[in-house]
Amino acid sequence: MNKIFFVTNNVFKEQEIRIFFQSNQYQKFNLLSLKDIDFRDSIPESGNSFKENALLKSEFFFQKTHLPCFSEDSGLKVEYLNGKPGIYSSRYSKTKNSMDNMKKLLSNMIKDTSRKAELFSVFCLKINEKDTYFFKGKLSGKISRKIIVNQGFGYDPIFIPNHYKHTLSEINIDKKNKISHRIKAFKKLIQFLNNRNF
Ligand code: ITT
Numbered sequence: 001m002n003k004i005f006f007v008t009n010n011v012f013k014e015q016e017i018r019i020f021f022q023s024n025q026y027q028k029f030n031l032l033s034l035k036d037i038d039f040r041d042s043i044p045e046s047g048n049s050f051k052e053n054a055l056l057k058s059e060f061f062f063q064k065t066h067l068p069c070f071s072e073d074s075g076l077k078v079e080y081l082n083g084k085p086g087i088y089s090s091r092y093s094k095t096k097n098s099m100d101n102m103k104k105l106l107s108n109m110i111k112d113t114s115r116k117a118e119l120f121s122v123f124c125l126k127i128n129e130k131d132t133y134f135f136k137g138k139l140s141g142k143i144s145r146k147i148i149v150n151q152g153f154g155y156d157p158i159f160i161p162n163h164y165k166h167t168l169s170e171i172n173i174d175k176k177n178k179i180s181h182r183i184k185a186f187k188k189l190i191q192f193l194n195n196r197n198f
Helices: 011-023 050-065 086-091 098-107 173-179 181-196
Strands: 002-007 029-033 069-078 116-126 132-143 159-161
Touching (some): 011 029, 050 086, 050 116, 050 132, 069 086
Parallel strands (some): 002 029
Antiparallel strands (some): 116 132
16 A cells, blocks of 8 residues: 655644545555654745645655655635735744634734635645645635634634534534535545556
8 A cells, every 4th residue: 555644743634634534435545644754853834825835845754755745735814814814824923822813813803894714725745756746725714703612723713614604613523624625625636646546
């Protein structure tokens, strides 16, 4: 079975992908994580776009290990804030704590004219030295007025997907995985690997 690594230090992202992977029984691949090879290097995220950051993460891992891998960069774009926090989503507030990030975002939207927002995800797949591919997904919705912490991570407690009444934090991972930006992008990656006979 082919081994493939998910280059992430975000346990929530990893959990979402693992649950999706297991429930869809992709038996052709063995999905591994950084812990499996005790990979502890700090991975750079100095790009100017989701795509550049996703590429930096996969390149960094591949150059060190020469193992096939994929990485993901994601974030929230808020219309009223001209697309912010975008690539800075995980470090929007000084503390970088997700509660502080959400509080800062809500306080910047007090005089809002729109609460439209999108969650974006870009995966970078690096199979070998020369073959690198990208897959994108997005989820449209709006920013709630209250923070409702229940499940999930990041901005889940304030993101209400279109056609939903509740925030992402109020639905379980299986339900989130049916609509999320991350799974939309990841499905394209899996389909690509299946078609390539990886
Ligand atoms: P890795 O780089 O190690 O994968 P990270 O947490 O640093 O982990 P990103 O740089 O891609 O990942 O930042 C993603 C941030 O975007 C995340 O911390 C949240 O603030 C936000 N975000 C992305 N997907 C989200 C989701 O499904 N729900 C809520 N917030 C999300």
